[in-house]
Each structure stands twice: as structure tokens, then as C-alpha cells.
Amino acid sequence: MTDTQWIGNVLMAARPQAMAALLRHFRDLETAEEAFQEASLRALRAWPKNGPPRDAAAWLIMVGRNAAIDAIRRQSRTTPLPPEDLISDTGDAESEQAERYDASHYRDDILRLLFVCCHPELPATQQIALALRIVSGLSVAQIARAFLVSEAAMEQRITRAKRRIAAASVPFETPGAVERSERLAAVAGVIYLLFNEGYTSSVAEDRAPAALCEEAIRLARLVLGLFPAEPEIMGLAALMMLQHARAPARFDAEGRVVLLEAQDRARWSKPLIAEGLALVEKAMRHRRPGAYQVQAAIAAEHARAADAAATDWSMIERLYGVLEHMQPSPVVTLNRAVAVSKARGAAEALDMIAPLAKSLDGYFYFHGARGAFLMELGRADDARHAFDRAIALANTPAEAAYIRERLDAISQPAGRRV
Amino acid sequence: MQYTILCYHDEKVVCAWSKAEDDAVMARLHQVHEKLAANGKLGPVVRLLPTTTATTLRKDREPPLVIDGPFAETKEQLLGFYVVNCETLEEATDIARELGRANPGGCYEIRPIALFMDAGAAK
Numbered sequence: 001m002t003d004t005q006w007i008g009n010v011l012m013a014a015r016p017q018a019m020a021a022l023l024r025h026f027r028d029l030e031t032a033e034e035a036f037q038e039a040s041l042r043a044l045r046a047w048p049k050n051g052p053p054r055d056a057a058a059w060l061i062m063v064g065r066n067a068a069i070d071a072i073r074r075q076s077r078t079t080p081l082p083p084e085d086l087i088s089d090t091g092d093a094e095s096e097q098a099e100r101y102d103a104s105h106y107r108d109d110i111l112r113l114l115f116v117c118c119h120p121e122l123p124a125t126q127q128i129a130l131a132l133r134i135v136s137g138l139s140v141a142q143i144a145r146a147f148l149v150s151e152a153a154m155e156q157r158i159t160r161a162k163r164r165i166a167a168a169s170v171p172f173e174t175p176g177a178v179e180r181s182e183r184l185a186a187v188a189g190v191i192y193l194l195f196n197e198g199y200t201s202s203v204a205e206d207r208a209p210a211a212l213c214e215e216a217i218r219l220a221r222l223v224l225g226l227f228p229a230e231p232e233i234m235g236l237a238a239l240m241m242l243q244h245a246r247a248p249a250r251f252d253a254e255g256r257v258v259l260l261e262a263q264d265r266a267r268w269s270k271p272l273i274a275e276g277l278a279l280v281e282k283a284m285r286h287r288r289p290g291a292y293q294v295q296a297a298i299a300a301e302h303a304r305a306a307d308a309a310a311t312d313w314s315m316i317e318r319l320y321g322v323l324e325h326m327q328p329s330p331v332v333t334l335n336r337a338v339a340v341s342k343a344r345g346a347a348e349a350l351d352m353i354a355p356l357a358k359s360l361d362g363y364f365y366f367h368g369a370r371g372a373f374l375m376e377l378g379r380a381d382d383a384r385h386a387f388d389r390a391i392a393l394a395n396t397p398a399e400a401a402y403i404r405e406r407l408d409a410i411s412q413p414a415g416r417r418v
Numbered sequence: 419m420q421y422t423i424l425c426y427h428d429e430k431v432v433c434a435w436s437k438a439e440d441d442a443v444m445a446r447l448h449q450v451h452e453k454l455a456a457n458g459k460l461g462p463v464v465r466l467l468p469t470t471t472a473t474t475l476r477k478d479r480e481p482p483l484v485i486d487g488p489f490a491e492t493k494e495q496l497l498g499f500y501v502v503n504c505e506t507l508e509e510a511t512d513i514a515r516e517l518g519r520a521n522p523g524g525c526y527e528i529r530p531i532a533l534f535m536d537a538g539a540a541k
Binding site for chain 2: 009010012013014052054055065192214218221222224225228231234237271274275278279282285
């Protein structure tokens, strides 16, 4: 690895903690970001000669803090200087003290930093973009590529989000237990949103959206490290790992979608599955079930099955039943119906989704699943009609291509289904 | 004498490696592994999952308490270990040096083994 590469990795790993402490210190996102930027530049100059410091985050916090205070001092030559105790010169005793202070606060610091990016006043797209820029440190160009939008549009989105944050009130006092768990839930929600953004848009030719999934997993590991005994955070991390483990098998060489049942399971990522399964098991021990844990348990069932035929569909159906109870939604019912169709046949599944026709009429997967049920029941004309609707609603070319294949299969003689 | 070479590294840094970077490190390490194995020096090699998957059994009370997370919060975590067969500490240190060249950052702790039991069940 070159100097720039390993320093880049160390900076990336230390970034959340350093940014979080700088934000607490300056109480302003912009200043904190500039301070971190300046500290990173100095690291690139100093570390190749001296080697990395023992504690990279503490180094970046101290250097960033001093650099920003210098900058503020230069800018405000006409106004009185800040009190002397703010202009620390990295005296040893003082830096040690600062380090201890930062260490004891870093958990709430990082949670606050994440929470600021997940501010409820921001629309979801801005929350994700801001978290990627501020916490993960991705460049605007990288984020734009991942979202498949222009760099200028992304720049604008992030600027707008920062302006809103600056205007909104950000709580800097140490949160109480209830507030902490509320923040944690909000942060978990945005991390999962980020993951889904990458998961649903990823296409085989383009690695950029998949990077969003990896970033979401990295953030979940970070939060899990801070709150190691939160079963829902274990569930969230496990859910994303188990789903992302299938990424190498989700598309074929031509970029077409490969359904779960047809995927080459040898291509699934074994380390991610092992980590995900370990976390599901740990979470269950707490006996405090939650929606992420149940979804992770469903993903775990698929991960454990040696092949599609070995899938325990009745267990999956039961788990979707639990999820339906926790989070009633037509989409969850639709998923349970798919499990029912595998466990007990398409007729029962078709009856189950009939009441959903109105609420899910604009949903690609509804018509895709309905078409598949109808096809299984030999109702070719009805199936064709449902698949036509699905194609019209497809979100990606890969989705449309998959349904078109299904349509082709209808016109072929029976027994030659693709 | 059998030694373990315990691999410590900042987990956050290792988790920040891209898959390509991780693969490259593993490929370089495998070259060292193969050489060691060919010389009959290499015993079991273990890479551990992240400490977020760890569970700790605390025995300072009765019954012992099972808690989430690793035994200690440290800047560098135990991420894996080797068992090697060496004549001298010098030789084990040389092996650690060679592994270190293939694997950026972190540190190795070389510890002689007191008891090595291989019941053969784990694979």
C-alpha cells in the first residue's frame, strides 16, 4: 500500500470520532469539517515521515482544533481574541486531558454527529447524502455517482442540507436514556435507507451504488461498536450483511436479475454470512425482538439453506407473520404471501393478496408476484396481464428485462420455463 | 517449540479496507503461508470475525455473566492468530516480520505455546 492509501484508510477510520469531537467543540458543522480537512492535510504531510500516531483520532482532533482556532483568530483580527484557554498549544498535560475528555464522550459525540445528519427536518435523500459526506467522508463526486445524479445537483443537495442544519437547533447536552434510544432508532433508520438506496439501484455494470451498501454496513458496525448490547442494531447490521452477501450472485454476466432461487450460492460472500449469522444469534439471546431482528432472521433462513429447495418456507412465513404484527404493511403481507405460495401453493397466496390490489396497484413487485402466482396456476392470460403491468412499473431496466423473460416463458411450451 | 503469532490491528482500519485491498493483503499473506507450509512450519491459521460478534463470559460473579462485546476495549483488537513451529524465538520473529511486510499496520505478539490440544473436531 502507498503512503496516500494507508493514510487514507486511517483517516477514513478515524473520521467519525474526530469529526464528532470537533462538532462538539465548535458546535458548527462547517467549522468542524474545515478543521478536519486541515488536520487531514497536515497528516498527509507529517505521517509519511513520522509514521501514524498511536491514536489517529486524538491526533486529528487536537490538530484540527488548533488549526480552526488559528483560522478564527486570523479572520477576526478586529474582534477581541478568544480566551487564552481556547488557544491550546498542544501542551502535553492539556492534550492528555483533552484526549481523556474526548474518549469519555465519544459515544454520544458520534451518535450526535450521526443524528445531526439524520435531522428530522431534512428529507430522506438529504439525510443520506449528508451522512455520506460528513460521517463517511465520501467526496461529492463519489456520492453523486452512487445516486446516479450530476455532481452539481449533489453539491446543491448537500449545501441545502447543511444550511437547514445550521438553522435548526441541534442538542449539544448529553442525551438522557430515552433520548439516546430515540436517536439510535433514527440513525438506524437512515443507515437502512442508505443501504436500500444502494441495494435497489445496484446494477451489475455499475459498482457505485453497491458502495452505498458497503458504507451502510460500515456505519452499522460503527454504531454497534458504540452500543454493543443493542439487539436491534445487531439485527440491522446482520440484515444488511446477509443481504449484501448475495450481491455477487444477484446479476448474471449480461446484467440481468438472478432471482434468489436461481442464484449460485457458491458466490455468496461467506465471511459476511458468518458475521451476519453470528449477530442474529447474539441478538436473539436478548429476547427483545424488533423489526430488524425479524428481517435478519428471515435473511438468515435463506443464508442457511444449502440450495433453494432446502429453504424452510414455513419458518419464513411465520417470521413474516411476526413482522406483519409488528409493522403491519401491505408490502409485508405481500412477502408473506410469497412464502405461503412456496409452502402451500399459489392458490392460497393469490387469495391472500387479493385485498392488497388497491393499495399496491402502483407497486412493481405486487404485479410481478401476482403474475408468478397466476402462471403457477396455469392462468396464462391473467399472468400476461399482470406481467405487462409490472413492466410498466419497473424501476430499473434489469427488473423490466426479468419480467419480459417471464412473459416469453408463457408463450413457450410448458415445461420449458426459464 | 511452538509459538503463536497473535495479530493485533485497529479493527476500524481493517474494516475500512475495500474488498480489493483486503483481497490484495490476503493474496500477499498466502504467499508467505505457502512458503511456511512447504517448510513444515505452519500450524492452524485463524482469522476472527469483528469484535462486534464477540460475547464475553464474566466469571467474577456466580453464576457467570454473559455480556456482549469483547473482553476489553482497546485501540487494537485481536483479529487472528497463527500457530508456527520454530526452533528459536528468532525464527518466529522473522516469520512475524515477513507477515508484517505483507500486511500493513497493526502489530504481532509472539507467544510460546504451553499446551496445544487438537481434538480434531473443529474444521
